Amino acid sequence: MNPALYEAALERISGLFGEDATGHDVRHTLRVYRMAMRLADAEGADRELVGLAAMLHDADDPKLFDSGDGLPNARAFMAEQGIGSAQTEAVCTIIDEVSFSKNGGKRPSTVEGMVVQDADRLDAIGAIGIARTFAFGGNRGQPIHDPDRDTGTSIAHFHEKLLKLKDLMNTEEARRIAEERHRYMEAFLEEFHEEWNGHR
Secondary structure (H helix, E strand, O other): OOHHHHHHHHHHHHHHHOOOOOOOOHHHHHHHHHHHHHHHHHHOOOHHHHHHHHHHOOOOOOOOOOOOOOOHHHHHHHHHOOOOHHHHHHHHHHHHHHOHHHHOOOOOOOHHHHHHHHHHHHOOOHHHHHHHHHHHHHHOOOOOOOOOOOOOOHHHHHHHOHHHHHHHOOOHHHHHHHHHHHHHHHHHHHHHHHHHOOOO
């Protein structure tokens, strides 16, 4: 990705996310960016499209911003940077197709979308994913666990979403990485429940 464009995107997302404590902070975006570029190289994807979409993928996330439809924050940034309409639309399509809540198990329509979606989903599992789950739950006032509830707790989120992500990866490299991160989450949950129930 063009270094000047990368620096401009970093400055923009730093301003947007500020001191975010939900796990959707600047560091999350940079991890997604690095993983997306790694996967892009493995898949032969367009690095410029992947880089832009990865850096802007949360710029209009409804969990974080009330920016409405149409990705206005992402579009405004690309307009300011002189990004052409075809590239802007391609990036916006990628961003639209990344979201789990919006798209569930639907595969993105391009290899670039698959790469960015995989990178974002990989950051939701494994050790980082565990940490982000409890950061988000705490920020939103959710309890850690309630054995009488199937939803609305941090532990429930593993079963609602995170444990499903391994089987939703698009690329071979992402599937390989996800296998190990998935096993780590399973081991964590086993230990969590053993401790919760006073068995260890």
